[in-house]
Amino acid sequence: MPTALITGGHSGIGYSCARHIASHYKWDLVLAGRSPEKMEQAAENLRREAGVKVITLALDTSSLASVRAAAAQCTSMLDTGEVVSLDALLCNAGGRFDGPLKYSEDGYEVTFAGNCLGHFLLACLLEAHMAPAGRIIFTASGTHNPDTIDGKMVGAVVEPDALLLANTGKNGSKPISAGKRYSTSKLCNILNAYELHRRLRRSGSSVAVIAFDPGSTPETGFLRAMPGPVQWLAKTGFMTWLSRRLGVTMGSVGFSGASLARLAADPAFGGSSGKYLQSNDGRLIETRSSTLSYDEDKATRLWAQMEALARLQPEETRLSASQLTRG
Numbered sequence: 001m002p003t004a005l006i007t008g009g010h011s012g013i014g015y016s017c018a019r020h021i022a023s024h025y026k027w028d029l030v031l032a033g034r035s036p037e038k039m040e041q042a043a044e045n046l047r048r049e050a051g052v053k054v055i056t057l058a059l060d061t062s063s064l065a066s067v068r069a070a071a072a073q074c075t076s077m078l079d080t081g082e083v084v085s086l087d088a089l090l091c092n093a094g095g096r097f098d099g100p101l102k103y104s105e106d107g108y109e110v111t112f113a114g115n116c117l118g119h120f121l122l123a124c125l126l127e128a129h130m131a132p133a134g135r136i137i138f139t140a141s142g143t144h145n146p147d148t149i150d151g152k153m154v155g156a157v158v159e160p161d162a163l164l165l166a167n168t169g170k171n172g173s174k175p176i177s178a179g180k181r182y183s184t185s186k187l188c189n190i191l192n193a194y195e196l197h198r199r200l201r202r203s204g205s206s207v208a209v210i211a212f213d214p215g216s217t218p219e220t221g222f223l224r225a226m227p228g229p230v231q232w233l234a235k236t237g238f239m240t241w242l243s244r245r246l247g248v249t250m251g252s253v254g255f256s257g258a259s260l261a262r263l264a265a266d267p268a269f270g271g272s273s274g275k276y277l278q279s280n281d282g283r284l285i286e287t288r289s290s291t292l293s294y295d296e297d298k299a300t301r302l303w304a305q306m307e308a309l310a311r312l313q314p315e316e317t318r319l320s321a322s323q324l325t326r327g
C-alpha cells in the first residue's frame with residue numbers, strides 16, 4: 001500500500017491533508033510529530049474513518065537527534081515491510097514563534113531549526129528510501145515573497161543565510177523579528193526544495209520535489225502564540241473580507257489540506273517537480289515564487305550551510321556537491 005509520511009499531521013492543514021489522503025486515496029499514513037497523545041487521537045480517528053493503516057512516529061523537527069532517530073525508524077519499518085513503500089514525504093510541520101527567542105537543543109533558533117533545518121535533514125535522510133515516483137513536498141508560505149502583501153504584512157525576509165538565522169540574537173546581536181524569522185524560514189524551504197530537485201535529477205533519482213503555499217488559513221493553530229484578541233480577530237468574517245480586499249493569498253483548512261493531499265498523491269502533479277504550487281481562494285495553481293527563491297548561487301551556498309549545521313555525514317547523503325561531482 002502506498003504510504004505518506006506527514007510531519008505535524010495531527011492538526012491544522014496537516015490533519016486535513018491526512019484525512020484526504022486516507023479517505024480519498026486510501027493510502028496508509030505515518031503521522032510524525034512531538035505530541036504523542038494528540039497524534040494517537042488523530043491516528044485513531046483516521047483508522048476509524050478511512051480504514052487505513054496509521055502509524056505514529058516521534059519527531060521533533062527542531063532536534064537533529066530526533067530527526068535522525070525518526071528517519072532510522074522509518075527506514076527500519078520499510079526494511080521489515082511494516083511500511084510497504086514511502087510514496088510521499090510531507091514536510092508540513094511549522095509555525096511562527098513569537099515571544100522571547102528560543103534555541104533548540106542543538107543551539108539553533110527554533111523557527112529556523114523546526115521549520116527548515118529539521119525538514120532539510122529529514123529529506124536528505126529519506127529521499128534514497130522513497131518509491132521511484134515518490135514526492136517530497138515542503139510547506140512554504142506566501143510570506144516568503146516581500147513583493148506580496150503576505151510578505152509585507154508578516155515581515156520582509158532577510159538574507160537566507162543559515163548561520164545568521166540559526167544564531168540570531170546571540171552574543172548581543174540584534175534579534176531578527178518573529179515575523180521575519182518565519183518568512184525567511186519559508187524562503188529557505190523553497191530554496192532548499194528547488195535545490196533538492198536539481199540535486200536529485202543530477203543523482204539520477206526520479207523523486208519529485210514541490211514547494212507548497214497553503215495560503216492564509218486562520219482556522220488552524222498557527223497563531224497560537226499570538227495574544228488572544230489577535231487570534232480572535234484573525235478568525236472573523238471582517239478579517240477575511242479585508243484580507244481578500246488587500247490581495248492576501250487565502251486558504252482554508254479543508255481546501256489547503258486537500259490541495260496538499262493532491263500534490264502528494266494525484267497523478268496530475270507527477271510532473272510538478274521544482275515548481276511552486278499555491279492554494280488561493282479555492283484554486284490550486286502553479287505560480288512563481290519570489291525572485292530571490294530562484295537564485296541558484298544562494299541556494300548552493302544555503303545547502304552547504306545546512307549540511308554543516310545538520311552535521312550531515314558523507315554516509316548519510318548522496319547529494320553533497322562532492323558526491324554529485326564524482327557521480
Ligand SMILES: NC(=O)c1ccc[n+]([C@@H]2O[C@H](COP(=O)([O-])OP(=O)(O)OC[C@H]3O[C@@H](n4cnc5c(N)ncnc54)[C@H](OP(=O)(O)O)[C@@H]3O)[C@@H](O)[C@H]2O)c1
Nearest residue numbers: 008012013035060061062093094114141216217220221222
Ligand atoms: N495557517 C496559515 O495561515 C499558514 C499559512 C502559510 C503556511 N502555513 C504553514 O502550514 C503548516 C501547517 O501549519 P498550520 O497552519 O496547520 O498550523 P498548526 O495547526 O499549528 O499545525 C502545525 C503543526 O506543526 C507541528 N509542529 C510545529 N513545530 C514542530 C516541531 N518542532 N516538531 C514537530 N512538529 C511540530 C505542530 O505540532 P504540535 O501540536 O506538537 O505543536 C502542529 O501539528 C506550517 O508549516 C505553517 O507554517 C500556515
